[in-house]
Amino acid sequence: MEGRLIAFVIWVIIGVLFIVMGIYDFNSKKAKPFGFWANAEVAPIEDVKGYNRALGILWCVYGVLFTLIGLPLLDGQNSGLIIIPILGAMLISIAAMVAYVVGIEPQYRKKK
Numbered sequence: 001m002e003g004r005l006i007a008f009v010i011w012v013i014i015g016v017l018f019i020v021m022g023i024y025d026f027n028s029k030k031a032k033p034f035g036f037w038a039n040a041e042v043a044p045i046e047d048v049k050g051y052n053r054a055l056g057i058l059w060c061v062y063g064v065l066f067t068l069i070g071l072p073l074l075d076g077q078n079s080g081l082i083i084i085p086i087l088g089a090m091l092i093s094i095a096a097m098v099a100y101v102v103g104i105e106p107q108y109r110k111k112k
Contacts, residue, residue: 011070018063026056044110051108
């Protein structure tokens with residue numbers, strides 16, 4: 001039981017870090033847009049405050065879902081439910097990328 005609990009606690013800490021990052025983005029007063037992709041320049045943004053709020057909501061939702069899909073880590077050893085956190089993390093990551101590329105970035109990008 002101890003190993004499963006440690007794994008779940010680590011999983012929850014990572015999920016909470018995503019939520020904290022989302023809250024920071026959501027409440028940011030900076031005039032600079034936060035980036036979604038690592039080491040990539042952010043496209044020119046019209047409404048920086050709205051963009052940062054939308055990105056903050058995305059990270060908070062991602063963090064909550066990430067934490068919830070970690071619940072099967074508390075199940076017994078040799079459980080087939082371990083596939084839920086593995087595939088779930090991949091699927092919600094892809095969903096977050098799609099939400100950003102299709103929803104957030106085009107909405108706030110400066111029109112030419």
